[in-house]
Amino acid sequence: MKIPLVDLKAQLETIRSEIYEAIGEVVESTAFVKGPHTKKFENEFAAFVKASHCIGVGNGTDALEIALRSLGVSAGDEVIVPAMSFISTAEAVTTAGGKVIFADIDPQTKGLDPAKLKAAITPKTKGMIVVHLYGCPANMEALKAVADEHGLWILEDCAQAHAAHIGGQHVGTFGDISSFSFFPGKNLGAYGDAGAIVTSNEELALKVRMEANHGRVGKYDHEFEGRNSRLDSIQGAVLSVKLPRLLEWTEKRREVAGSYRIKLQQLSEKGLLKLPADIPGHAYHLFVVETPKRDSLLEHLHSKGIGAGVHYPIALHNMKAYEYLQHKPDDFPVADALSQQCLSLPIYAELTDLQLDYICKEIINFLAE
Template sequence: MEVRRTVPFVDLPAQVAVVRKEIEDRIAQIIDTTSFILREHCQRFEEEYAAFLGAGHAIGVGNGTDALVLALRALGLKSGDEVITAGNSFVATAEAIVLAGGRPVLVDVDPDTHNMEPDRVRAAITSRCRALIPVHLYGQPAPMAELLDLADRHGLAVIEDAAQAHGASYAGRRVGSIGTLGCFSFYPTKNLGAFGDAGAVVTDDADLATRVRMLRDHGGLTADDHDIIGQNSRMDAMQAAVLSVKLPYLDEWNERRRQCARQYAERLAGMADRVAPPVAIDDHVYHIYVVRVPAERRDPLLRYLRQNGIGAGVHYPGPIHRTGAFAHLGLEGRLPIAERLNAEMLSLPMHPALTEDDIDYVCEHLATGLDVA
């Protein structure tokens, strides 16, 4: 079979080409100074990222999972404390709650936005609940106003999992800077991605920021202090330098993603009875472009798209309560919307280098694949 075109799911080489020279210069400086971990490059990125988000403090850490663990630990989570999060997310959100000693309480999601549903959250709050972790899934801000109001009324902390939503805004504020703490992953394919693993915790609260700084580096603010039991989750200088170079491009790259999403929506309008494009409320940054298709057609369609050179996927095979790690929660059948969405979801290529022809090619194959696959 002839494959006319290849449309990758993400296109990192295209992005690297834009920033390569600047990054090479910064990395040469790091090699010259042998200042490899934290220190000036990390501090610089922390300041730039806090300013970009409009937040008081950003703390560079090892990865996004650690960012969530450190945020929960900074809040003083105790063994058995409950933390409510969305049943539909990458597994790391629930994993981090367990790693920090808590008990994940997974709630069902909104069928349109795939995000945590405030009414379900309200029903899940018990006296053991300490925090909520809304996930801005796929780059779509979670309903923060309702969730903050609930948290306020029940004395709960709110940790935003903004790992997929760098630069997205909710009611005029950048996500990650709205809750008690915000957590980011800079995994290479994220909207703002490093050249390896990296993450950040963001907060306006100076005491929490200090605790996260201590926790990320063996419990102290200097190499000789170990005042609390910390861990090693320091950001390395090369990742910080890569992120500093890329950050000024982020808004422009996100705008490109929005343009691609508009073009997809136009092309998909003709298939409205069988393909539902994402619903964008607030300022979606389309980390992943997830459409819904009839459940029985999804897997054949996925195979058909891949056979035709299109990098399609499912985010995430799961949902979380069906993974081996969380099956013991016994939630089968109890999160019906997350389960249904999971059977219907299909992620299409989405990145700033996508062309109009790429999108036409994907949509054309989506249409034919629905019939022939």
């Protein structure tokens, strides 16, 4: 049995006719850049998360960098980011001109640990990037309390957290501004690179639109040097087809996660496998378990045709790109432990009971032997 980590082909089969029709409409209209399909999706996504503005951009990394520039990050400004995330979270700080400051993560949510965040603040700190890692909402109440106490802004990195929520409020609407990635493998994925920035701050929204469009509002009226980062019309059309199904797909992901918990509970009780914390509002972009036997279990699953993965095998502070920060080996123990033991199991709305049973059987057979 071959089971991919995510099955985009299976998803396509459920929406094929609508996808082809939407792409065809864009081709026939020849409105390929900043056309009505892009604007339509921007309006729809803003309404979905209940924010005032959504600005489509080229990809999730651009979304982070443009948001940071719009927040006014400049040379010498420190921005705190979690020690466990994809590199774009930290990379965007540097490319925007700021300085990356790492803080350890909470062992339950895998987002920034509020206590570690507070300890990392200096007079040069301007703000923080809160990552809702794996689709799990970070502790926004505690993080916002720290931000308010120290006068810091919050940029929410929601690249893995479409439809995740806290008490019914969508992530991406707690901070000052938020970034989303619509990379094809995301819960809401385009058919190419795509991203967006969301905010309810009018001033920030205008800065974002200008920053992403060569520093202009009018066609040739450039107030500053920006960049060219646009959500193209075909991606907007694809995302408009998928968005109405996102809540249904997310609920199915939660059902799959619940099944994993039931089937793997015995391993958890024996201390052989750590299951992800059952945090309300989790969107389960990834279902990440932890085991000291991660590498050998991963090899076993691959040998059985199961496309498990690792997100992420190297914590950010341990990457060669950040050697210059000269961190000590024990600076971020929670992020280090996660990087050494994390294992992502296949999860998507179309995953069948038969596939799920097969995955769990192979995990149990390997770890319980």
